[in-house]
Structure formats: C-alpha cells, structure tokens
Amino acid sequence: MRIINSTLGLAVAAAATLSVATPSLARDNIQIAGSSTVLPFASIAAEEFGNTFPQFKAPVVGSGGTGGGMRQFCQGIGASTIDIANASRAMKPAEIESCHAAGVEKIIEVKIGYDGIVFASRRDKAEFKLEPKHVWAAIARQVPIDGKMVDNPYGRWNQIDKSLPNQQITLVIPASNHGTREVFDEKVLIEGCKTFKEMAKLEGDAQKEACLKLRQDSGTVVEIAGDYTETLARLQAQADAIGVFGLSFYESNLDRLQIATIDGVTATQETVISGEYPVSRPLFFYVKGEHIGVIPGLIEFAQFFVSDAVSGVDSPLFEAGLIPLSDDERAKVLSNIKNRKVVGK
Amino acid sequence: MTTPNSKNAERLARVAASLKKRHAAEKRFRFFGVLASLLALSFVAIFFVSILSRGLPAFWQATFNLDVYFDPAIIEVEPRPVPNPGESPADFQQRDYAWQSQVGMVNWNRILENSLIALRPDLEDERRTLRSLFTSGERFALRDRFIENPDLLGQTVRLKLLADANVDVWIRGNIDRDLPDAQQQLSPRVRELADAFFATDALQMNFSTALLVNPDSRSSPASAGLGGAFMGSVYMILVVLFLSVPLAVAAAIYLEEFAPRNAITDLIEVNINNLAAVPSIVFGLLGAAVFINYLKMPLSAPLVGGLVLSLMTLPTVIIATRAALKAVPPSIRQAALGLGASKVQTVFHHVLPLAIPGVLTGAIIGVAQALGETAPLLLIGMSAFVSTIPGGPLEQSAALPVQIYLWQGNELRNFFEGRTAAAIIVLLALMLSMNALAIWLRKRFETRW
Numbered sequence: 001m002r003i004i005n006s007t008l009g010l011a012v013a014a015a016a017t018l019s020v021a022t023p024s025l026a027r028d029n030i031q032i033a034g035s036s037t038v039l040p041f042a043s044i045a046a047e048e049f050g051n052t053f054p055q056f057k058a059p060v061v062g063s064g065g066t067g068g069g070m071r072q073f074c075q076g077i078g079a080s081t082i083d084i085a086n087a088s089r090a091m092k093p094a095e096i097e098s099c100h101a102a103g104v105e106k107i108i109e110v111k112i113g114y115d116g117i118v119f120a121s122r123r124d125k126a127e128f129k130l131e132p133k134h135v136w137a138a139i140a141r142q143v144p145i146d147g148k149m150v151d152n153p154y155g156r157w158n159q160i161d162k163s164l165p166n167q168q169i170t171l172v173i174p175a176s177n178h179g180t181r182e183v184f185d186e187k188v189l190i191e192g193c194k195t196f197k198e199m200a201k202l203e204g205d206a207q208k209e210a211c212l213k214l215r216q217d218s219g220t221v222v223e224i225a226g227d228y229t230e231t232l233a234r235l236q237a238q239a240d241a242i243g244v245f246g247l248s249f250y251e252s253n254l255d256r257l258q259i260a261t262i263d264g265v266t267a268t269q270e271t272v273i274s275g276e277y278p279v280s281r282p283l284f285f286y287v288k289g290e291h292i293g294v295i296p297g298l299i300e301f302a303q304f305f306v307s308d309a310v311s312g313v314d315s316p317l318f319e320a321g322l323i324p325l326s327d328d329e330r331a332k333v334l335s336n337i338k339n340r341k342v343v344g345k
Numbered sequence: 346m347t348t349p350n351s352k353n354a355e356r357l358a359r360v361a362a363s364l365k366k367r368h369a370a371e372k373r374f375r376f377f378g379v380l381a382s383l384l385a386l387s388f389v390a391i392f393f394v395s396i397l398s399r400g401l402p403a404f405w406q407a408t409f410n411l412d413v414y415f416d417p418a419i420i421e422v423e424p425r426p427v428p429n430p431g432e433s434p435a436d437f438q439q440r441d442y443a444w445q446s447q448v449g450m451v452n453w454n455r456i457l458e459n460s461l462i463a464l465r466p467d468l469e470d471e472r473r474t475l476r477s478l479f480t481s482g483e484r485f486a487l488r489d490r491f492i493e494n495p496d497l498l499g500q501t502v503r504l505k506l507l508a509d510a511n512v513d514v515w516i517r518g519n520i521d522r523d524l525p526d527a528q529q530q531l532s533p534r535v536r537e538l539a540d541a542f543f544a545t546d547a548l549q550m551n552f553s554t555a556l557l558v559n560p561d562s563r564s565s566p567a568s569a570g571l572g573g574a575f576m577g578s579v580y581m582i583l584v585v586l587f588l589s590v591p592l593a594v595a596a597a598i599y600l601e602e603f604a605p606r607n608a609i610t611d612l613i614e615v616n617i618n619n620l621a622a623v624p625s626i627v628f629g630l631l632g633a634a635v636f637i638n639y640l641k642m643p644l645s646a647p648l649v650g651g652l653v654l655s656l657m658t659l660p661t662v663i664i665a666t667r668a669a670l671k672a673v674p675p676s677i678r679q680a681a682l683g684l685g686a687s688k689v690q691t692v693f694h695h696v697l698p699l700a701i702p703g704v705l706t707g708a709i710i711g712v713a714q715a716l717g718e719t720a721p722l723l724l725i726g727m728s729a730f731v732s733t734i735p736g737g738p739l740e741q742s743a744a745l746p747v748q749i750y751l752w753q754g755n756e757l758r759n760f761f762e763g764r765t766a767a768a769i770i771v772l773l774a775l776m777l778s779m780n781a782l783a784i785w786l787r788k789r790f791e792t793r794w
Contacts, residue, residue: 050733
C-alpha cells in the first residue's frame with residue numbers, strides 16, 4: 001500500500017513539476033501555526049485526532065510564536081492559509097481588525113486551558129523566593145531610590161533584597177514575539193512596578209511605558225526569540241542566570257531546573273488552577289470559521305481538543321503539563337464551538 | 346688587506362649563517378602546516394566521536410518483549426465488513442471507517458497491562474503504573490496490527506513494545522539515578538518496576554527500527570522516528586533532480602557551446618556565478634513570496650521545498666556542467682565537425698557523453714547540498730509537526746535537517762538529545778554515501794586526455 005502510494009507520488013511529482021502554476025491546490029488536512037507554548041499540546045491533540053478518526057488526516061502543527069501565527073491566520077481565506085492559530089494570549093483588537101480586512105470574519109475563539117510561567121534556575125544554584133517587585137527592580141531601566149528615579153544600580157540580587165541570594169543578576173526572558181512575554185510584562189513587571197509608590201502615581205499608558213522600560217547594560221536582560229530549549233542552553237552556559245519558562249517545560253526537565261516561589265507560592269498544576277500562583281495565563285486557539293465545511297474535520301478537531309478525554313484531568317494533555325479548564329468553562333467553550341460564536345462582532 | 350680567499354670564506358660564512366635561518370624558517374612553516382592539519386583533523390574527530398557516542402546508543406531502545414494475548418473478552422468487535430454486492434465504494438468506506446472506529450474504542454491499554462500481569466500476577470492492582478511503562482503510541486500499534494490482521498483475535502503473539510521515553514532515560518542512566526524523588530521524572534514505583542522488569546528478559550535494550558521508519562511523534566516520544574522526514578526529503582530531492590538537473594544542463598550546454606560571446610552572455614554568466622553565492626535563506630524568502638503567497642501552493646509541501654531547493658541548486662549544477670564541457674578537448678569537436686556533423690550532433694553525440702561524469706558529479710554534489718539545507722525550508726512552513734508519513738510531494742511533511750532542528754528543540758531533553766544525534770548520523774550517512782557515489786562515478790567514467 002505504502003509502496004503503491006510512493007510510486008504514485010513519484011508520478012505526481014513528475015506531473016506536478018510540469019504544471020507548476022496550478023493555483024490553489026485543495027487540502028484535506030488541517031493546518032495549524034502559532035504559539036510555541038501551545039505547540040506541544042496542539043501536536044499531541046493532532047496526533048491523537050489522526051489516530052482516533054480513521055476518516056480524517058492528522059492536522060499539521062507549525063510554530064512561529066503567537067504573533068507570527070496571527071499574521072498567518074489573518075492572511076486571508078483559502079487552502080494556502082492556515083485554519084487554526086495557536087495563541088498563548090487572547091487575540092488583540094488590532095489583530096481582529098486586520099483579520100476582518102483580509103476577509104477572515106468568522107473567528108471562533110477556543111480556550112484550551114492554562115499555563116503557569118515560572119522562574120527557573122539551575123539545580124546546583126541557590127533557591128530564590130521572588131516577588132514581582134524584585135524582578136522589576138532587577139531589570140527596570142530606572143528604579144526609584146530615596147524618592148528619586150536613578151539608573152538601575154543593582155548588580156546582584158541581594159542588593160535588591162537581603163533575603164535573595166548573593167548572585168549576579170541575569171534574567172533570560174522571552175522576546176516580544178512570544179505570547180509569554182506579554183504575560184510576563186503584565187503579571188510580573190507591571191505588578192511589581194506598581195508596588196513602588198513613585199510608579200503607582202503614574203497613570204495608564206505613561207505608567208505602562210515607564211514600567212516596561214528594561215535596562216540595557218550588557219548581560220542583565222537576555223531576550224530569547226527562539227524556543228525554551230534556547231533559554232535552557234543559556235542557563236547551562238551561564239550558571240547564575242534565571243530563565244523564564246512555561247510550567248510544562250519545567251516539568252519535563254525536573255532534573256536540571258528548580259523554580260523560584262512567587263509571593264511564597266510554588267507553581268504546580270494545583271496552585272495554578274486554584275489561582276494562588278499569580279503568574280498564569282489562559283491558552284487559546286482560533287478557528288477560521290470560513291474554513292469549516294471546506295477543510296474536513298476542522299470542527300471535529302476543535303471539539304476533540306477541548307473534550308474532557310483529551311484535555312481534562314488525567315488526559316494526555318494534562319500529562320504533558322496543560323492545566324485543564326474547569327467543567328463549567330469546558331461546557332461553555334464547547335457550546336461556543338457548537339454555536340460558532342465568533343469574536344469581535 | 347683582503348685576499349680573494351678570505352672574501353670567499355666570509356661569503357661562505359654568511360651563507361652558512363643564513364642557511365641555518367632559512368632551514369629554521371622552513372621547519373617552522375612545516376611544523377605549522379602539520380599543526381594546522383592536525384588541528385582540523387582533531388576537530389573532525391571530536392565532532393564524529395561526540396555525535397557517534399551520543400547518537401549510536403539511541404538506535405537501541407528500552408523495549409518490552411512480551412507475549413500479548415488478543416483477548417476476545419476485551420476486543421469485542423464484529424468481523425471486519427466486506428463489500429456487499431451492489432454497494433457503492435463510498436458506502437463501504439463508511440462502514441469500514443465505522444468498524445475501524447469501533448476497533449479504536451477497544452481498551453488496548455488493558456491488553457498491554459495484561460501482558461505484564463501475566464508475568465507478575467501480583468501487580469494486578471497497579472494497572473495505572475504498568476500502563477505508564479509503555480509509550481502511549483503502542484496501543485495504536487496494537488490496534489493497527491489488529492486492523493491489518495483481524496485473525497489475531499484469540500491468539501497470543503510475541504511482540505516487541507517500546508517502553509516510555511522516561512523509562513528509557515532511567516534504564517540508560519541518562520538521568521542521574523541518585524537524584525531525589527522530587528527531581529525525577531518518574532515516580533519511585535515506576536522506577537522500581539522498570540528496574541525489576543529490566544532484571545528479567547521482559548525489558549531489554551533492543552535495536553529499534555522505530556527511529557528509522559516511524560513518523561515524528563509528540564504524544565508518544567519513544568516512537569518518534571525519521572520516517573516522515575526521510576520521505577519528505579526523498580520527494581524534495583526527486584523534484585530537485587527532475588527540475589534543476591535538466592534545466593541546468595540545458596542552460597550550461599547553450600551557454601558553453603552555442604551562445605555568442607557578447608555583453609549579454611557575459612552578464613548572464615556573472616549573474617549565475619553570483620547566484621551560486623546567494624545565501625540560501627534568500628531563496629527561502631523568494632519561495633515563500635512566489636510559491637506560497639502568489640501561486641497559492643500548499644504550505645509544508647515537499648513540492649514547494651523541492652522548487653525552492655531547485656532554484657538554489659541550479660547555479661551550482663550550471664557551473665559544474667560548464668566546467669565539464671570545457672574540459673572536453675576542442676579536437677573532439679573539430680573532428681566531429683570535420684566529418685560533417687552538425688553543431689547539435691557534435692554536442693549531443695560527442696561532447697556531452699564525454700562530459701557526463703563531470704555533469705553527474707556536479708549534479709550529485711548540488712543535490713547533496715540541497716539535502717542538507719534547512720534555512721529556506723523553515724520559511725515555507727516545513728518546520729511544522731507532521732505525524733504522518735507523506736504519500737506524495739503535495740502532502741505536508743518535514744525534511745531530515747528540519748527534523749534535527751525540531752528534535753533539538755524538544756522539551757524532553759534527556760531523551761531527544763540522543764535522538765537528535767542519531768538523526769544527524771542518518772543525515773551524515775546519506776550525504777557521505779551521495780558524495781561517495783559522485784566520486785565513484787567520476788573514477789568509473791573519467792576519461793584522461
């Protein structure tokens with residue numbers, strides 16, 4: 001069977017090369033791209049989907065970060081555009097607009113679960129008990145000292161707070177193409193920044209801008225545009241570095257990494273579900289409504305992904321580190337899919 | 346007062362003195378030359394030793410050798426449907442899918458667990474732990490085996506079943522076995538059972554074909570393989586061969602044998618040489634813009650990858666072919682023309698056959714280069730996760746070098762470091778054999794003038 005397929009394939013290859021200009025070739029499997037945090041989960045769901053439904057092909061899952069995925073998603077309608085965009089944050093109004101402008105009007109939002117963001121360091125180094133204000137003070141460009149804003153003078157963690165280890169400040173954070181960065185900015189930097197009364201005085205965008213200015217002296221803040229493995233490699237090269245990871249990545253590398261507590265809470269699947277651990281975010285994927293009924297299995301895949309058997313407690317995705325939705329949330333998401341509820345309208 | 350004799354002696358002394366210096370300089374130069382070669386060789390050696398030492402063990406995987414009983418009490422399915430007379434193929438397909446789904450609903454995990462419980466009846470109450478010893482893909486492997494051969498029902502078959510990736514890491518000692526429980530990926534009980542089964546014949550390190558024949562897998566990392574990426578690369582290489590080699594050879598023959606020498610052909614020649622030096626990522630950008638965005642060709646398809654790589658290979662093969670044509674002595678052409686052959690006859694009957702070894706070498710080296718190329722493929726979406734083996738050049742797939750890149754980024758570091766190195770070995774073996782083929786062809790058909 002496989003052999004017949006391959007020889008047929010060769011014939012097709014030869015034929016296809018001759019007719020290069022054939023436009024828009026039909027597609028019979030789902031194409032996904034976007035957030036690298038969602039990628040492992042989406043890949044597992046895709047594989048299980050292909051294994052469960054003999055009549056559908058397994059979806060193909062690409063990466064590219066939340067922003068990159070959105071850009072591809074909003075390119076338009078047709079077989080050469082993707083059907084689903086993975087996102088580790090909700091779609092922004094600007095992105096919805098650009099989608100509408102390209103004719104993508106029926107965007108169905110599907111929340112799949114949650115992920116914690118952890119501050120991990122090497123196992124052989126000291127343990128950290130961090131608070132958002134420590135993190136902000138470590139990497140902000142200007143910090144208030146004795147009521148005046150001065151250029152960040154801190155070189156070691158214990159200069160910020162006596163309780164922290166005497167260790168050089170090196171924070172490896174995701175670059176802005178990652179959805180994780182946005183959550184880091186919002187839930188760590190801005191929260192930490194607001195605890196300083198000089199910054200709390202500021203309002204709205206001015207505050208946001210001032211809080212998110214990072215120091216630029218070499219080596220204290222390292223932005224990583226690639227995957228978490230790149231962050232891990234940084235930690236292996238620089239013993240003092242602290243990396244920002246997704247909780248699920250940490251759980252696959254327990255032997256090398258340890259995580260800092262945030263406000264005294266250790267990140268686990270339980271503390272993130274309960275909301276005790278402060279730095280977590282929902283994960284999403286977005287379905288292109290126009291492709292439902294054209295690309296076979298699209299709506300079935302969405303339902304399969306959020307079903308309790310695939311992403312609930314003790315499911316394959318749970319084992320892979322996804323923090324599941326509550327039963328109420330799951331029911332709501334499933335009904336949204338069923339009713340084809342679109343965002344931004 | 347200087348005599349000619351003393352002048353001579355002085356000269357000789359000067360020569361003798363400088364001779365020593367010149368000898369020393371030569372020795373120094375030779376020494377540095379040897380040193381440089383040794384340094385280069387040692388880097389190659391370090392590279393191979395590190396890749397081989399990490400990659401070769403990955404071909405052996407923790408594998409269960411178990412008697413698996415296809416228990417009719419668990420596999421409660423009807424016999425596989427056969428086409429009824431007068432039934433349309435679509436209807437039959439529907440019934441067959443329904444049957445396959447029904448087979449998929451069978452609790453295959455239970456059959457896996459039972460095969461271990463048959464060895465250790467005392468573990469009846471620990472089914473969950475037993476299940477976690479197997480990689481999750483094995484239940485589908487059992488199902489597919491049954492769908493292929495429903496007669497297995499009620500039979501006991503000796504099967505090799507892959508263990509979970511973390512079990513493999515534990516048995517192998519890739520994770521420090523002395524770490525406390527909190528830092529281990531597996532629970533103490535799973536580790537204990539893995540060791541117990543490893544002490545008997547039930548769990549062994551076996552040579553595993555999974556790495557070579559399976560497609561990539563995320564849900565069942567232990568069964569992840571290079572099969573899909575390999576077929577993707579094969580399709581791409583075929584597209585490159587069928588597209589770029591004929592085009593490049595035709596272009597080279599025209600430019601070398603027929604084209605007039607003028608400003609336009611000079612310009613073309615300069616541009617071809619420049620194209621050969623263009624970084625491959627630029628071809629990727631071009632491919633994404635033209636093939637994907639403008640011509641609306643499918644993402645992640647080997648056809649598009651092949652087209653992009655063809656663009657990249659064209660100048661290389663043109664240059665190699667022209668060099669091979671140039672090497673054919675003019676006397677051959679003059680003789681053919683002198684006997685009344687036309688220009689086309691001269692080229693195709695005499696010059697080209699003599700240049701074939703050079704053309705083939707150039708083509709193979711160009712194709713081998715294309716085989717190892719990663720950057721342009723990332724830009725046309727070939728870095729996606731594909732869990733199936735492509736059946737043709739229009740179906741989505743990865744490629745070998747891209748698969749290395751993807752595995753390198755997998756979060757299960759302890760397991761995939763070995764897998765990545767193994768994939769590098771496979772890719773290197775392919776490249777080396779292609780280069781060897783090129784050398785062999787050259788030696789076999791080379792003509793000395």
